[in-house]
Amino acid sequence: MIIDLFIPCYIDQLYPQTGWNVVKILEKVGVTVNYNPQQTCCGQPTFNSGFWKQSRELAVKFIKDFPHDRPIVVPSASCGGYVKKHYIKLFEGDAAMQSECDRLARNIIELSDFLVNQVKVLELGASFPHKITYHDSCSSLREYKLKNEPRQLLANVQGLELVEMEENTTCCGFGGTFMVKYVPISTAMTQQKVENALRTGAEYIVSTDSSCLMNMQSFIDKQNLPIKTAHLADVLASF
Amino acid sequence: MSKQSHQFLNDAQRVAFDLEHRRKIKFNIGKYDLAVEKGRERYSHQPLAKQRAAFLKRRVLNRLPELLEELENNLVRNGAEVHWAQTDADVLKIIGEVARREQVKCVVKSKSMTTEEVELNHFFESMNVEPLETDLGEFIVQVAGEKPYHIVTPAMHKSKEDIDALFHQKFKTPSGSTPQELTAWVRNFLRQKFVTSEMGVTGANFLVADTGSVCLTENEGNALLTASLPRIHVVIAAIEKVIPSAKYLGLMWPLLSALGTGQQMTVYNSIFSSPRKPCESDGPEKMIVILMDNGRTNLYADHHLYEALSCIRCGACLNACPVYKNVGGYTYGATYSGPIGSLITPHFKGMQAFKHLSFASSLCGKCAEVCPVQIPIPDLLLENRRKSVESGCAPVGETIMFNMATLVMKRRALFNMNGNLKTMVSGLTMSKMLGNQKKFPKFAAKSFSVQWNNKR
Numbered sequence: 001m002i003i004d005l006f007i008p009c010y011i012d013q014l015y016p017q018t019g020w021n022v023v024k025i026l027e028k029v030g031v032t033v034n035y036n037p038q039q040t041c042c043g044q045p046t047f048n049s050g051f052w053k054q055s056r057e058l059a060v061k062f063i064k065d066f067p068h069d070r071p072i073v074v075p076s077a078s079c080g081g082y083v084k085k086h087y088i089k090l091f092e093g094d095a096a097m098q099s100e101c102d103r104l105a106r107n108i109i110e111l112s113d114f115l116v117n118q119v120k121v122l123e124l125g126a127s128f129p130h131k132i133t134y135h136d137s138c139s140s141l142r143e144y145k146l147k148n149e150p151r152q153l154l155a156n157v158q159g160l161e162l163v164e165m166e167e168n169t170t171c172c173g174f175g176g177t178f179m180v181k182y183v184p185i186s187t188a189m190t191q192q193k194v195e196n197a198l199r200t201g202a203e204y205i206v207s208t209d210s211s212c213l214m215n216m217q218s219f220i221d222k223q224n225l226p227i228k229t230a231h232l233a234d235v236l237a238s239f
Numbered sequence: 240m241s242k243q244s245h246q247f248l249n250d251a252q253r254v255a256f257d258l259e260h261r262r263k264i265k266f267n268i269g270k271y272d273l274a275v276e277k278g279r280e281r282y283s284h285q286p287l288a289k290q291r292a293a294f295l296k297r298r299v300l301n302r303l304p305e306l307l308e309e310l311e312n313n314l315v316r317n318g319a320e321v322h323w324a325q326t327d328a329d330v331l332k333i334i335g336e337v338a339r340r341e342q343v344k345c346v347v348k349s350k351s352m353t354t355e356e357v358e359l360n361h362f363f364e365s366m367n368v369e370p371l372e373t374d375l376g377e378f379i380v381q382v383a384g385e386k387p388y389h390i391v392t393p394a395m396h397k398s399k400e401d402i403d404a405l406f407h408q409k410f411k412t413p414s415g416s417t418p419q420e421l422t423a424w425v426r427n428f429l430r431q432k433f434v435t436s437e438m439g440v441t442g443a444n445f446l447v448a449d450t451g452s453v454c455l456t457e458n459e460g461n462a463l464l465t466a467s468l469p470r471i472h473v474v475i476a477a478i479e480k481v482i483p484s485a486k487y488l489g490l491m492w493p494l495l496s497a498l499g500t501g502q503q504m505t506v507y508n509s510i511f512s513s514p515r516k517p518c519e520s521d522g523p524e525k526m527i528v529i530l531m532d533n534g535r536t537n538l539y540a541d542h543h544l545y546e547a548l549s550c551i552r553c554g555a556c557l558n559a560c561p562v563y564k565n566v567g568g569y570t571y572g573a574t575y576s577g578p579i580g581s582l583i584t585p586h587f588k589g590m591q592a593f594k595h596l597s598f599a600s601s602l603c604g605k606c607a608e609v610c611p612v613q614i615p616i617p618d619l620l621l622e623n624r625r626k627s628v629e630s631g632c633a634p635v636g637e638t639i640m641f642n643m644a645t646l647v648m649k650r651r652a653l654f655n656m657n658g659n660l661k662t663m664v665s666g667l668t669m670s671k672m673l674g675n676q677k678k679f680p681k682f683a684a685k686s687f688s689v690q691w692n693n694k695r
């Protein structure tokens with residue numbers, strides 16, 4: 001099977017190693033990874049800020065960068081959910097573009113969803129002898145509707161102990177530009193999220209979304225807290 | 240930045256790190272969460288009830304004009320006086336005239352957000368009429384000189400110790416009184432007022448079109464007394480409260496309780512259909528219903544946002560919202576706070592002044608998840624954001640930033656710039672953007688895309 005890989009902009013820019021871990025996992029399960037290095041960003045930040053014209057331009061580019069009718073695997077439920085649900089709204093009244101959006105909505109799939117439900121691999125042979133807690137990103141939980149898939153994959157990682165934190169369905173305070181525009185609110189939310197994670201005694205907070213992790217890590221770093229963050233792919237690729 | 244937006248940021252900054260506030264809200268919402276969870280278990284399938292309620296409310300909106308007309312006809316036929324009020328000023332004009340005509344000196348009120356919207360207490364005070372809140376929570380905030388903190392639990396921000404101290408100071412009740420003792424004191428105090436007030440003002444939880452009735456739901460019996468003891472009963476009702484028939488109350492009342500407080504049913508549920516009839520021994524001589532628009536038709540005209548008028552004001556979205564919990568009810572600076580407040584306030588009170596509320600959300604989606612009438616609040620907040628940008632309300636700096644970002648993202652080249660350089664640039668521009676409790680991460684020296692090009 002050939003898949004197209006979409007590496008969201010913040011993974012591309014901040015955490016390229018996570019991108020490579022995704023490639024490593026996908027190759028392990030026997031799929032051929034096609035990556036178009038021209039890709040940039042799906043446009044979610046502009047859309048969430050109300051800039052539809054700009055979001056449309058980025059969607060057009062995205063559609064051009066992903067021209068095939070085959071799975072587009074993305075290690076982010078947030079970007080995946082956005083493309084799936086909102087692209088179509090950008091092209092109201094434009095049937096041709098909307099059918100392109102349909103093609104993307106049908107094909108774009110978050111990494112753990114792809115592994116568990118499409119290639120049906122639960123065990124990758126990874127070993128990660130650490131205590132972790134799992135953070136459900138709001139977009140994976142409530143927009144993409146992903147809850148069990150990442151946990152199923154983590155349950156098959158050697159040596160890994162998963163401890164759920166209190167209030168594990170509460171937002172970490174990221175929210176895209178919200179994090180910048182409403183610093184005090186975002187920070188108060190992040191503080192409580194990280195406190196809940198720390199209380200589990202976990203060494204790592206693991207999630208499907210690097211955006212949430214980046215937010216939490218920015219707090220952890222500044223406060224020098226004894227916990228780290230890791231993308232699900234970073235854990236699953238430990239083989 | 241509007242004055243309201245500035246105020247919002249300042250207040251948010253203050254409240255979000257007020258640990259005492261955090262503790263009280265966590266305690267009170269914690270109790271609420273447990274009750275709601277039990278309430279959910281009482282349903283064999285609560286999502287189906289929500290679906291039905293959502294469908295009913297959308298159907299009402301599709302037929303709103305005719306239902307309102309039917310309601311008016313039936314109210315009038317029952318002997319009630321009906322007024323239409325387009326703005327808050329219209330409501331005050333109407334009720335002020337009634338109060339003057341009837342020489343009203345004292346008004347008892349039951350809990351009602353519409354009266355908050357028009358700032359009725361303030362208005363009555365200005366005309367030397369004494370308004371008195373009779374819902375315990377509302378009474379507490381009135382005594383404290385505050386506004387309701389929450390649309391269902393107005394005194395949520397106060398602990399029992401706070402209330403004891405407040406009553407001790409204002410009424411000389413013995414300090415260290417228990418909640419039971421204080422409640423008994425208030426009950427005694429209010430009884431007198433129910434008997435001597437000339438006017439009782441209530442809102443309406445539902446308006447029944449086919450019988451011309453006003454429905455109230457409450458836990459203390461004070462709304463029942465407010466509507467029935469004084470000579471005049473005035474209802475200030477929002478136009479979207481209408482439902483076709485009383486048969487839907489069997490769905491809506493328990494659902495409102497289940498999400499509002501977690502109760503199976505609120506304790507008192509009353510239906511008022513007319514003033515006292517000649518054959519009846521009690522009840523008000525006059526029943527006056529004011530049907531209030533006050534910005535609702537702005538929402539109604541929009542083919543996405545009109546859904547917000549399905550709201551039954553259960554308060555569940557406030558209790559679920561991490562932003563509400565952190566900034567508290569007052570920070571919103573509006574009658575309606577929390578997710579639903581952020582959604583409707585810009586349309587009630589002006590986009591330019593209140594657009595910031597639609598942005599002050601991480602779009603986490605908990606509100607939509609709990610909403611008994613399935614209002615897709617995050618999607619509608621996004622719609623507000625779009626409207627704000629397209630009506631030219633976006634700050635110039637932000638527009639420039641997004642235009643630049645779009646330009647960059649449309650071409651790969653700038654994205655491939657050396658990471659250390661980007662870290663330096665962002666260090667200059669963004670180091671302060673995350674405040675002093677977070678630190679922006681470093682860019683990778685080479686982006687994934689560059690690395691891919693090099694390796695493959």
Ligand code: SF4
Pocket residue numbers: 549550551552553554555556557579606609610611612613614
């Ligand atoms: S929007 Fe929904 S959850 Fe919020 S108060 Fe209205 S009905 Fe309740």
